[in-house]
Amino acid sequence: MAEPASVAAESLAGSRARAARTVLGQVVLPGEELLLPEQEDAEGPGGAVERPLSLNARACSRVRVVCGPGLRRCGDRLLVTKCGRLRHKEPGSGSGGGVYWVDSQQKRYVPVKGDHVIGIVTAKSGDIFKVDVGGSEPASLSYLSFEGATKRNRPNVGDLIYGQFVVANKDMEPEMVCIDSCGRANGMGVIGQDGLLFKVTLGLIRKLLAPDCEIIQEVGKLYPLEIVFGMNGRIWVKAKTIQQTLILANILEACEHMTSDQRKQIFSRLAES
């Protein structure tokens, strides 16, 4: 009971850092260190002692690697901070190295710069609105950061807003805007009347917004509808009748835990009715 646990802990602590390439797609736990491909050659197969990596002439040939969510930089290695599957994306063009990240699941959203989120206006204070985005503190949204902002053309308290973050770090209050850098709305702004707002996990949002997601395509064939996805785990749906809206909300919430066969069954049943 106590012995195997301690043995396991020792083995984990004493094990060498694994190469990131070999762990792709597998589950990683926080605290693990991962070696990048260039560093694997330095560690020989028999070397049990981790000798410090020195910058040698090969350093200039190293490419820039981006460590994404769930990973942190630890010297020359990557340190895992969330449990999940390790993913890698090859660089498309230009700068090399690619991106490593951990595909984890969570419900609590942490504001990140550049994310498009759905917020609820909770208060007006001075020149800004306070918008609840599901983070640790409400984000601020200026009156003027809408396309065609005028005195009369303003959201009210209780409206839904689709915007993106311009400032989002752990030291400052997050700020969001509803226009892009050119001043155009780009689909952002106040979301219309009616509809239903519900909350899902962050992983589901990313799964639904993946380029090759079948769920969205199948859902779009059912009946006319409008969906807005916020990266903070909120989805807003609207259809012509309340029943259709509720069906849609239930499907989206349930499709996280369904296999593709079950999903197809449900869609075919809906298509018939």
Added chain:
Amino acid sequence: MAAERKTRLSKNLLRMKFMQRGLDSETKKQLEEEEKKIISEEHWYLDLPELKEKESFIIEEQSFLLCEDLLYGRMSFRGFNPEVEHWCIFQKLMLQMNAKHKAEEVEDETVELDVSDEEMARRYETLVGTIGKKFARKRDHANYEEDENGDITPIKAKKMFLKPQD
């Protein structure tokens, strides 16, 4: 007695602006260098060896946008919200154009943004006429006749004797 001894001005006084206007550029440079030397001696500095910052080649990003190509979060299907659909289609077209013709797209964009030279020339042609008409006196108004298109093209006044038709 006073003429024998030359009054010497202090260095600070010589460094003032109104004293330097008459100086050459060379003397000015010398004065500046001397000033810099004085400053560097008075300033404090740490007597440590130079620490070379290790060049880190790992960049930390907390955003998922870099990792996965996610679609835009606002969608409308089967004509429910025409504005969003128009915008979606426009975005998809732009993405397709970007993907296929990256190099060409850049050239096209620059041409679209700027007005082409021909258009500029045409505009200026008519513009000269309209502005000129504003300052022309009554007698010169005859020079500015309107074309079939309505463009005002200035006609050069011919200084010739016109035989009266009689």
